Amino acid sequence: MQNILRLTLTDIPAAARVHRAAFDERLPWLAGLHTPQEDHGYWSNHLFPVCEIWGAERDGTLLGVIAFREDWIDQLYILPEAQAQGIGSALLDIARTAYSRLFLWTFQRNIAARRFYERHGFMAVAQTDGAANEEKEPDVLYRWVREN
Numbered sequence: 095m096q097n098i099l100r101l102t103l104t105d106i107p108a109a110a111r112v113h114r115a116a117f118d119e120r121l122p123w124l125a126g127l128h129t130p131q132e133d134h135g136y137w138s139n140h141l142f143p144v145c146e147i148w149g150a151e152r153d154g155t156l157l158g159v160i161a162f163r164e165d166w167i168d169q170l171y172i173l174p175e176a177q178a179q180g181i182g183s184a185l186l187d188i189a190r191t192a193y194s195r196l197f198l199w200t201f202q203r204n205i206a207a208r209r210f211y212e213r214h215g216f217m218a219v220a221q222t223d224g225a226a227n228e229e230k231e232p233d234v235l236y237r238w239v240r241e242n
Contacts, residue, residue, distance in 0.1 A: 096152045096184070098149070100147070101149045103138065106138045110134045110138075116174060120174075124229055147161045152176075157176040158171060158176060166197055170185060190240065196237070199236075202231075202232040218234050
């Protein structure tokens with residue numbers, strides 16, 4: 095059984111490692127886009143100051159992370175070997191409890207993520223050709239609204 099907790103700055107290196115492991119597994123055509131140091135800087139300098147960051151851990155190992163703020167889920171990653179165990183759903187529930195409306199971006203080719211979000215009530219509201227994102231990868235914007 096995993097433990098869900100709000101992460102502190104000292105947890106950010108582990109969060110960045112979870113992000114990279116999951117990203118590279120699900121999006122191998124984009125692997126190596128950033129160094130581990132760049133990932134750590136992004137999580138500690140960009141996400142941590144503006145997002146709530148929560149994690150799921152078991153036996154002292156961080157298995158998954160979510161970074162969210164008002165109206166947005168910025169990141170949600172689960173270690174490949176820990177996927178399909180309810181961790182992503184538990185982390186997503188933290189954000190959905192905090193806010194009544196959420197948006198997020200994912201890549202169009204990330205079919206597993208798209209299915210996950212759609213199973214949890216997110217609806218695709220826009221698609222792009224990727225020209226405006228760093229990866230130049232076509233993406234899709236999802237929206238979720240709490241039903242009253």
